[in-house]
Amino acid sequence: xxxxxxxxxxxxxxxxxxxxxxxxxxxxxxxxxxxxxxxxxxxxxxxxxxxxxxxxxxxxxxxxxxxxxxxxxxxxxxxxxxxxxxxxxxxxxxxxxxxxxxxxxxxxxxxxxxxxxxxxxxxxxxxxxxxxxxxxxxxxxxxxxxxxxxxxxxxxxxxxxxxxxxxxxxxxxxxxxxxxxxxxxxxxxxxxxxxxxxxxxxxxxxxxxxxxxxxxxxxxxxxxxxxxxxxxxxxxxxxxxxxxxxxxxxxxxxxxxxxxxxxxxxxxxxxxxxxxxxxxxxxxxxxxx
Numbered sequence: 001x002x003x004x005x006x007x008x009x010x011x012x013x014x015x016x017x018x019x020x021x022x023x024x025x026x027x028x029x030x031x032x033x034x035x036x037x038x039x040x041x042x043x044x045x046x047x048x049x050x051x052x053x054x055x056x057x058x059x060x061x062x063x064x065x066x067x068x069x070x071x072x073x074x075x076x077x078x079x080x081x082x083x084x085x086x087x088x089x090x091x092x093x094x095x096x097x098x099x100x101x102x103x104x105x106x107x108x109x110x111x112x113x114x115x116x117x118x119x120x121x122x123x124x125x126x127x128x129x130x131x132x133x134x135x136x137x138x139x140x141x142x143x144x145x146x147x148x149x150x151x152x153x154x155x156x157x158x159x160x161x162x163x164x165x166x167x168x169x170x171x172x173x174x175x176x177x178x179x180x181x182x183x184x185x186x187x188x189x190x191x192x193x194x195x196x197x198x199x200x201x202x203x204x205x206x207x208x209x210x211x212x213x214x215x216x217x218x219x220x221x222x223x224x225x226x227x228x229x230x231x232x233x234x235x236x237x238x239x240x241x242x243x244x245x246x247x248x249x250x251x252x253x254x255x256x257x258x259x260x261x262x263x264x265x266x267x268x269x270x271x272x273x274x275x276x277x278x279x280x281x282x283x284x285x286x287x288x289x
Contacts, residue, residue, distance in 0.1 A: 037102025
């Protein structure tokens with residue numbers, strides 16, 4: 001069982017994004033701080049602010065958001081809760097989706113759109129430079145060189161510090177790296193869904209940060225009597241805490257960003273950084289899928 005401390009996220013270890021931005025590896029994903037369908041304001045905006053402030057108190061210093069969350073609602077809540085920002089806080093945002101309603105996401109990577117969204121994110125977050133700007137999706141209708149090339153221009157203008165990608169293949173990362181320096185990749189990955197294993201292995205070889213979204217999905221593993229449920233009872237931890245502990249153990253470049261809209265759930269998630277798996281427990285979970 002994890003021993004509770006004031007800043008549990010400190011126990012997750014440190015990774016240096018781009019070699020120069022140290023972050024605690026267990027971060028926070030801010031997508032859930034919006035209304036239904038990731039659209040509009042949250043039901044309880046004050047709780048959203050409390051969640052962000054509590055995350056910082058718990059040692060979380062890597063927050064991941066996107067202009068499309070709301071749109072802009074998540075970025076504006078981050079500013080309301082945490083601005084002026086601690087010098088140790090790293091905020092990552094993303095651009096490359098247009099939104100026309102709840103649950104509607106359309107890849108849009110035209111250079112002028114990416115530039116507009118970057119400028120809006122700068123304004124909404126209240127910063128002069130975005131620590132990590134990620135291409136949210138590659139738009140198949142626009143040459144990749146035009147999309148990443150525009151982010152490179154923004155980087156050269158001092159508006160972006162580092163560039164990342166989201167939901168990409170190894171081949172797409174390699175193509176993008178011929179155009180600009182890429183420091184991170186954000187793909188769907190969790191204990192129950194390891195379809196991006198090859199991307200993770202590439203990220204590990206090349207020392208790129210790997211940000212798994214939907215990190216706590218446990219599926220049938222958490223069913224009563226299942227491997228995750230059994231091990232969770234042994235540990236005195238929750239299945240979701242073990243799923244996060246497994247991710248942190250899986251790779252030194254892994255940066256899980258569990259999201260929630262409730263302080264109590266945030267506190268439970270962050271305690272996962274203090275759950276230590278033995279080699280046998282890690283292997284048992286790895287082989288359970």
